[in-house]
Amino acid sequence: xxxxxxxxxxxxxxxxxxxPAIGQQAPAAAGRIKIASGATSIVRQGxxxxxxxxxxxxxxxxxxxxxxxxxGVTLKDDSRISLGPNSEVRLDRFLFAPxxxxxxxxxxxxxxxxxxxxxRIAKLSPDAVRLETPSAILGVxxxxxxxxxxxx
Amino acid sequence: MNGRRxxxxxxxxxxxxxxxxxxxxxxxPAQPSGSLVVLLPDxxxxxxxxxxxxxxxxxxxxxxxxxxxxxATGQTPPAPAPLDAAEVTRIFGDALAxxxxxxxxxxxxxxxxxxxLTDESRRLLPEIRTVIGEYVVPDVVVxxxxxxxxxNAGNYQLGLRRATIIRDLxxxxxxxxxxxxxxxxxxxxxxxxxxxETREARNRRVEIEVK
Numbered sequence: 001x002x003x004x005x006x007x008x009x010x011x012x013x014x015x016x017x018x019x020p021a022i023g024q025q026a027p028a029a030a031g032r033i034k035i036a037s038g039a040t041s042i043v044r045q046g047x048x049x050x051x052x053x054x055x056x057x058x059x060x061x062x063x064x065x066x067x068x069x070x071x072g073v074t075l076k077d078d079s080r081i082s083l084g085p086n087s088e089v090r091l092d093r094f095l096f097a098p099x100x101x102x103x104x105x106x107x108x109x110x111x112x113x114x115x116x117x118x119x120r121i122a123k124l125s126p127d128a129v130r131l132e133t134p135s136a137i138l139g140v141x142x143x144x145x146x147x148x149x150x151x152x
Numbered sequence: 153m154n155g156r157r158x159x160x161x162x163x164x165x166x167x168x169x170x171x172x173x174x175x176x177x178x179x180x181p182a183q184p185s186g187s188l189v190v191l192l193p194d195x196x197x198x199x200x201x202x203x204x205x206x207x208x209x210x211x212x213x214x215x216x217x218x219x220x221x222x223x224a225t226g227q228t229p230p231a232p233a234p235l236d237a238a239e240v241t242r243i244f245g246d247a248l249a250x251x252x253x254x255x256x257x258x259x260x261x262x263x264x265x266x267x268x269l270t271d272e273s274r275r276l277l278p279e280i281r282t283v284i285g286e287y288v289v290p291d292v293v294v295x296x297x298x299x300x301x302x303x304n305a306g307n308y309q310l311g312l313r314r315a316t317i318i319r320d321l322x323x324x325x326x327x328x329x330x331x332x333x334x335x336x337x338x339x340x341x342x343x344x345x346x347x348x349e350t351r352e353a354r355n356r357r358v359e360i361e362v363k
Contacts, residue, residue, distance in 0.1 A: 034253070034287070035288075070247075070250040071250055072251055073252065074255065074363045078361075083247060085246055087247070113244060113247035115248050115250070117251065117254075118201070133189075133223070134185055134187070134225065135186050135207060135224055135226075136207050137207065138189060138203055138205050138206075139206070141201050142194070142199075142202065143194040144191070144194045144195060145192060146192060146240070146243075146248065147189050147190075148243060149185075149187050150188070152185050
């Protein structure tokens, strides 16, 4: 009886502890890689994965290209980004649930070249879009811009 | 460069600097760190938006085609000036070439209280299939809608039936089912606002997003 009670408590603890983790393991994708050529990777939780067309992109992922790399991503809200060679960006925030939780888009360009076309998040709430570089914060009222970050 | 190797470099570089008696181990380019920002016309409709560039020292606004500013760390962003089109291509050509195809949207309409397409909408299906085929890896979202005749619950189900039928038609045409999302908004998201219990052909539809 006593043992069984302990087991039940232990099981409850395990369930309580793992449930949020299971929720975190399957978040909604932010978008999908549509174009990739040359050396490209998605860095997720510190691990570099090959960035092939068809791969999903999630909030908090970084995208990187090498000297011959090129990468294009379409996000769930129809916004599009692309990286030229020797580039790195991080998707700090992506939320597109207009009817429930709201919208948000945060992208940091760490180095290299980025092209951006805004999507429905910028239309619904321009203030919810924030692009950042090491030297500037960009507010976007639509629609198309390009950025080069020079790092010494 | 992976994260671990970068951490290793962070450790090695100061160590080299010390071991070389303060000599710099790597050349530092003359150009200080900064960001060149250029506003471009929308590639799909040609419209020109607006972008603000700011830092702790100030802010500027780009509002004309090819307006550019180069913001250096900690310095007031300079007033925007147009960048030559050829320069835009020279600097950003590689990045621009990687932009994915623009998303497309379609509406298909249905007969009253039915999951039968109108004849006109049925004739659109081949074109929609062709467009989807132009995307290397398409994402397709299919959302069913109804007019306000009938109950909310019944209309949710009708919207879902409409969307599922369209999904099945696209999948039978060769589209990978794992790339299609199906949803119903029932009568909650009309194109044309009407009172409850109103027949409205324009609200009896499935909307397809392809991206």
